[in-house]
Amino acid sequence: MSITPEADTSxxxxxxxRWASSALTRRQIMLRSAVSAGAIATAALLTGLTSGTMLRAxxxxxxxxxxxxxxxxxxxxxxLATGHTAxxxxxxxxxxxxLTGQDHQxxxxxxxxxxxxxxxxxxxxxxxxxxxxxxxxxxGALMAVIRAWYSGVVAEGSQATVYxxxxxxxxxxxxDQVVIPTFAHDGPNYWVKAPPPxxxxxxx
Amino acid sequence: xxxxLSADVVIVGxxxxxxxxxxxxxxxxxxxxxxxAGPRIDRDEVVENWRNMPPHNKSEYDxxxxxxxxxxxxHTNYFPDNGYLxxxxxxxxxxxxxxxxxxxxxxxxxAASSWRYLVNDFQLKSTYGVGRDYAFTYDEIEPYYxxxxxxxxxxxxxxxxxxxxxxxxxxxxxxxxxxxxxDRRFTELVKPLGFENTPVPQGRNxxxxxxxxxxxxxxxxxxxxxxxxxxxxxxxxxxxxxxxARIIPNAVxxxxxxxxxxxxxxxxxxxxxxxxxxxxxxxxxxxxxGIETPKLLLLAANDRNPxxxxxxxxxxxxxxxxxxxxxxxxxxxxxxxxxxxxxxxxSITNHRDGPWRSEYSAIQIGMNNTAQNSRAGMKALSMGLxxxxxxxxxxxxxxxxxxxxxxHETLAHPDNRLTLxxxxxxxxxxxxxxxxxxVGEYVRTSAVKSRQHLMNIAKALGGTEISMSQNFTPNNHIxxxxxxxxxxxxxxxxxxxxxxxxxxxxxxxGGAMAAAGTVNSTLTMxxxxxxxxxxxxxxxxxx
Ligand SMILES: Cc1cc2nc3c(=O)[nH]c(=O)nc-3n(C[C@H](O)[C@H](O)[C@H](O)COP(=O)(O)OP(=O)(O)OC[C@H]3O[C@@H](n4cnc5c(N)ncnc54)[C@H](O)[C@@H]3O)c2cc1C
Ligand code: SF4
Numbered sequence: 001m002s003i004t005p006e007a008d009t010s011x012x013x014x015x016x017x018r019w020a021s022s023a024l025t026r027r028q029i030m031l032r033s034a035v036s037a038g039a040i041a042t043a044a045l046l047t048g049l050t051s052g053t054m055l056r057a058x059x060x061x062x063x064x065x066x067x068x069x070x071x072x073x074x075x076x077x078x079x080l081a082t083g084h085t086a087x088x089x090x091x092x093x094x095x096x097x098x099l100t101g102q103d104h105q106x107x108x109x110x111x112x113x114x115x116x117x118x119x120x121x122x123x124x125x126x127x128x129x130x131x132x133x134x135x136x137x138x139x140g141a142l143m144a145v146i147r148a149w150y151s152g153v154v155a156e157g158s159q160a161t162v163y164x165x166x167x168x169x170x171x172x173x174x175x176d177q178v179v180i181p182t183f184a185h186d187g188p189n190y191w192v193k194a195p196p197p198x199x200x201x202x203x204x
Numbered sequence: 205x206x207x208x209l210s211a212d213v214v215i216v217g218x219x220x221x222x223x224x225x226x227x228x229x230x231x232x233x234x235x236x237x238x239x240x241a242g243p244r245i246d247r248d249e250v251v252e253n254w255r256n257m258p259p260h261n262k263s264e265y266d267x268x269x270x271x272x273x274x275x276x277x278x279h280t281n282y283f284p285d286n287g288y289l290x291x292x293x294x295x296x297x298x299x300x301x302x303x304x305x306x307x308x309x310x311x312x313x314x315a316a317s318s319w320r321y322l323v324n325d326f327q328l329k330s331t332y333g334v335g336r337d338y339a340f341t342y343d344e345i346e347p348y349y350x351x352x353x354x355x356x357x358x359x360x361x362x363x364x365x366x367x368x369x370x371x372x373x374x375x376x377x378x379x380x381x382x383x384x385x386x387d388r389r390f391t392e393l394v395k396p397l398g399f400e401n402t403p404v405p406q407g408r409n410x411x412x413x414x415x416x417x418x419x420x421x422x423x424x425x426x427x428x429x430x431x432x433x434x435x436x437x438x439x440x441x442x443x444x445x446x447x448x449a450r451i452i453p454n455a456v457x458x459x460x461x462x463x464x465x466x467x468x469x470x471x472x473x474x475x476x477x478x479x480x481x482x483x484x485x486x487x488x489x490x491x492x493x494g495i496e497t498p499k500l501l502l503l504a505a506n507d508r509n510p511x512x513x514x515x516x517x518x519x520x521x522x523x524x525x526x527x528x529x530x531x532x533x534x535x536x537x538x539x540x541x542x543x544x545x546x547x548x549x550x551s552i553t554n555h556r557d558g559p560w561r562s563e564y565s566a567i568q569i570g571m572n573n574t575a576q577n578s579r580a581g582m583k584a585l586s587m588g589l590x591x592x593x594x595x596x597x598x599x600x601x602x603x604x605x606x607x608x609x610x611x612h613e614t615l616a617h618p619d620n621r622l623t624l625x626x627x628x629x630x631x632x633x634x635x636x637x638x639x640x641x642x643v644g645e646y647v648r649t650s651a652v653k654s655r656q657h658l659m660n661i662a663k664a665l666g667g668t669e670i671s672m673s674q675n676f677t678p679n680n681h682i683x684x685x686x687x688x689x690x691x692x693x694x695x696x697x698x699x700x701x702x703x704x705x706x707x708x709x710x711x712x713x714g715g716a717m718a719a720a721g722t723v724n725s726t727l728t729m730x731x732x733x734x735x736x737x738x739x740x741x742x743x744x745x746x747x
């Protein structure tokens with residue numbers, strides 16, 4: 001169907017002087033490694049259904065599955081950290097592994113955050129964030145969990161691996177009015193009707 | 205490989221210009237070979253790639269990364285800058301253009317705003333004493349504009365009286381799509397300032413057209429329309445193929461052979477392994493866009509044409525133009541809800557022409573209708589908010605965020621010049637393009653007023669967090685590099701896009717455009733390609 005770019009096709013080709021393609025090409029290959037849900041995606045677009053969480057199938061082979069109790073603890077903590085409970089455990093597992101890959105102290109920090117939250121009289125992310133400020137390392141871990149669920153990535157910048165797009169929480173607060181680009185919002189001309197009040201936060 | 209590569213018409217490039225020519229030739233029963241430097245592009249894969257692109261890139265409007273990038277046909281990508289297009293000069297940032305190499309070309313990720321130029325845009329020099337004239341008048345291109353609109357499928361504001369606008373003999377093939385909330389409100393809010401915000405003619409379907417569906421407002425036109433409601437040139441590449449034209453992908457044209465009459469006899473191309481092939485033909489068309497067309501002509505210099513093909517005037521690569529822009533973003537006082545419909549629904553057009561053009565550029569002002577949610581999310585996260593506050597901030601920014609731009613016309617200036625890089629080469633050993641760019645006083649004078657217009661608009665919308673680009677921004681409307689004119693001493697092609705130097709060589713590209721006007725230039729390029737096609741067919745009949 002398409003040509004897979006090979007950065008280092010040496011063969012008879014002269015070496016490029018400054019063709020900085022290696023990083024890009026790595027990214028292209030990464031992009032390609034994502035599930036190609038072509039037909040499903042197209043059908044979903046036409047009908048306005050979403051095609052489920054888009055996941056990057058990276059690292060799977062290397063990382064063993066999480067122990068159920070670790071995953072459940074991370075999910076419970078994620079519910080608190082985001083204020084939302086409709087979160088995918090599959091995605092949670094990926095985030096946990098990616099956060100741990102980025103910071104080997106993450107599991108320990110998570111445990112400390114869970115303890116801290118347990119000591120709050122009325123657990124909420126607002127209260128947790130406030131007390132965690134006194135311990136910058138824990139605060140950083142809390143914000144990293146929130147950033148992952150909201151943005152769908154764990155790393156920053158344009159080389160980040162994407163774990164979720166339309167399931168990323170940042171697309172939900174305005175989803176009643178603003179399309180998640182490429183995913184049909186409604187039928188043609190849906191945009192003619194009056195928009196909802198900004199105060200009416202959709203449930204998600 | 206003793207294959208005989210030969211056709212009546214050999215075309216380099218499968219973008220809108222090349223594909224339009226190929227389609228006309230194939231319809232007339234001529235044999236056609238199209239050489240395309242890049243690979244075939246698969247829509248579903250690009251959609252997937254886009255979805256899998258980091259939110260940082262989405263929020264910064266990265267349109268190139270989802271497209272396959274192959275080392276034998278590098279195109280530009282600025283996330284980060286891959287160093288393909290080198291620009292220097294006082295306004296280097298304003299010429300960091302986007303192009304795509306692959307079957308279908310750059311309209312894969314255009315926004316499909318499909319304007320006609322105004323009568324005076326074609327006669328800037330005669331009317332205002334600045335810039336250059338085209339080698340024909342508006343009346344002479346009008347029928348080709350209409351044909352291009354039919355081929356693309358353009359929806360436009362039929363029945364509305366917009367001043368100034370290009371006179372039409374026929375209505376647009378489709379009526380405009382209705383505005384979303386942001387375009388409706390923006391139109392009302394800027395009216396008291398004297399700005400007429402009017403519907404953009406768009407190459408997308410406001411009803412099913414040409415076997416493609418109606419736009420359903422997925423708001424992802426740049427970089428990829430997931431359902432093909434927006435026109436891309438790949439449709440004409442495919443139509444030409446269905447009529448027998450042959451597309452050779454991954455074929456990078458790099459040389460041309462000429463005979464004693466200086467006619468072109470063959471084009472040579474490399475495959476990805478740098479094997480060379482030779483294609484012979486009767487007529488040759490270079491339609492490799494505004495960057496690669498002059499680059500190829502310079503690269504193909506030979507003994508008879510030591511300065512480059514078609515370059516006896518020394519104008520190949522000069523007069524590079526675009527519409528240098530100034531961007532502004534802010535949070536409006538009231539919710540605008542940008543993002544309903546396509547990414548480009550309306551623009552302010554009553555500053556496109558006027559007597560001031562003898563002194564400073566005419567402008568187009570517009571509001572981008574790209575959904576603000578990616579940007580809103582990333583910004584709210586960077587503020588360190590959590591819980592309800594975070595959700596509320598994202599919703600608020602999605603509703604109130606606004607991006608406005610002003611685009612300026614530029615004048616053709618020979619110093620704004622594309623040359624072959626002496627430093628950088630691609631994997632095939634072909635030099636990268638290098639451009640020197642200075643927008644000039646004509647634009648700078650206008651820009652002072654543009655910044656004032658922008659501030660007035662921000663004020664009218666009660667804007668806060670106003671930020672404006674300090675440098676000029678590029679707009680990808682690459683024009684001028686193989687400029688048209690009546691005099692072979694100071695121009696490259698005539699009014700039919702035939703090169704002055706080679707009877708059987710045509711350049712179907714924005715490079716031929718003699719003045720940039722204020723609006724997106726592809727419809728004009730497409731009309732030029734159709735004009736060139738007619739001339740080629742006339743040649744063939746008389747041959
Ligand atoms: C983000 C973006 C948005 C845009 N939005 C708009 C818009 O709303 N309205 C508008 O009017 N314009 C818009 N444009 C501009 C528009 O895309 C271009 O004007 C148009 O694509 C030019 O068509 P073309 O056929 O000349 O070139 P292209 O579409 O660039 O096609 C040229 C083809 O030639 C091939 N080629 C190049 N060199 C060689 C070679 N040596 N050998 C073989 N093949 C070669 C290339 O690979 C390419 O496929 C936009 C551009 C960008 C980047
Ligand atoms: S708004 Fe959506 S459906 Fe319409 S043209 Fe753009 S991407 Fe395609």
